[in-house]
Amino acid sequence: MRFVEANGAEIPAIGLGTWELRGPTCARLVEQALKLGYRHIDTAQVYENEREVGQGLRSSRVRRDEVFVTTKVWTTHFAPNDLERSTKESLTKLRLSEIDLLLLHWPNPQVPLTETLGALAHAKKLGIVRHIGVSNFTVALLEEAAAVCPEPLVCNQVEYHPYLDQSRVKDACARHGMALVAYSPVAKGRIKSDQTLARIGKPYGKTAAQVCLRWLVQQNVSAIPRTSRVERLSENIDVFDFALSDGEMRQISSMGSKTGRLTDYGFAPKWD
Numbered sequence: 001m002r003f004v005e006a007n008g009a010e011i012p013a014i015g016l017g018t019w020e021l022r023g024p025t026c027a028r029l030v031e032q033a034l035k036l037g038y039r040h041i042d043t044a045q046v047y048e049n050e051r052e053v054g055q056g057l058r059s060s061r062v063r064r065d066e067v068f069v070t071t072k073v074w075t076t077h078f079a080p081n082d083l084e085r086s087t088k089e090s091l092t093k094l095r096l097s098e099i100d101l102l103l104l105h106w107p108n109p110q111v112p113l114t115e116t117l118g119a120l121a122h123a124k125k126l127g128i129v130r131h132i133g134v135s136n137f138t139v140a141l142l143e144e145a146a147a148v149c150p151e152p153l154v155c156n157q158v159e160y161h162p163y164l165d166q167s168r169v170k171d172a173c174a175r176h177g178m179a180l181v182a183y184s185p186v187a188k189g190r191i192k193s194d195q196t197l198a199r200i201g202k203p204y205g206k207t208a209a210q211v212c213l214r215w216l217v218q219q220n221v222s223a224i225p226r227t228s229r230v231e232r233l234s235e236n237i238d239v240f241d242f243a244l245s246d247g248e249m250r251q252i253s254s255m256g257s258k259t260g261r262l263t264d265y266g267f268a269p270k271w272d
């Protein structure tokens with residue numbers, strides 16, 4: 001496994017995203033993923049699967065200190081007391097004493113960012129969280145957060161795949177020593193039938209999805225593909241034995257546009 005280094009954190013380059021995975025399916029996929037060599041599991045309070053993520057972790061029998069667990073605080077828990085209480089609830093559900101990375105799930109303009117970031121940094125000082133970061137932050141919000149947060153932020157988790165140009169956000173992360181963690185990295189499955197990526201992958205014996213994940217990893221991005229199929233777990237992690245040429249990297253990057261976003265909500269910020 002390769003790692004992305006960011007402000008003191010070492011984030012495994014491929015992780016398992018668990019958005020929309022529930023119940024026994026979630027626990028089984030987490031267990032299988034860890035048995036196959038995954039060392040990075042991504043969950044969130046709002047996914048309502050932290051218990052199952054913890055179960056999968058225990059069933060895998062992989063040592064706790066080998067696994068990087070991320071969870072995210074939901075926006076209604078951004079007031080300082082709520083943030084601490086809800087983080088402790090996450091720990092109880094996961095049955096862990098420490099979260100490796102705690103993120104603010106989406107920006108919430110209703111609560112001053114300084115207060116929320118102060119509470120996030122406080123969770124780190126309490127020793128219940130090893131690293132802190134944000135998710136779905138625009139460049140402007142990232143600049144503001146980096147300027148006021150009392151502790152270093154290690155990542156911004158955003159949607160990123162070949163159809164969505166995220167170069168501005170990626171550059172902003174790099175300026176602040178933060179990693180970009182890519183959710184929906186295979187564009188909610190659309191990449192699987194992409195002819196350009198399939199053609200690039202052919203000489204390497206790789207699928208379009210593997211080319212896509214390799215393109216992310218080769219930019220020093222950490223990707224968290226989600227799948228509900230065990231056979232896809234092996235495919236998604238098998239991207240460390242080949243390298244794309246500079247030309248192939250450029251060709252894939254040129255497929256992106258500002259309109260390629262697949263995840264949007266009324267409460268989302270005004271995107272870059």
Ligand code: 1BO
Nearest residue numbers: 019044046183263
């Ligand atoms: C509302 C959940 C988005 C994915 O993390």
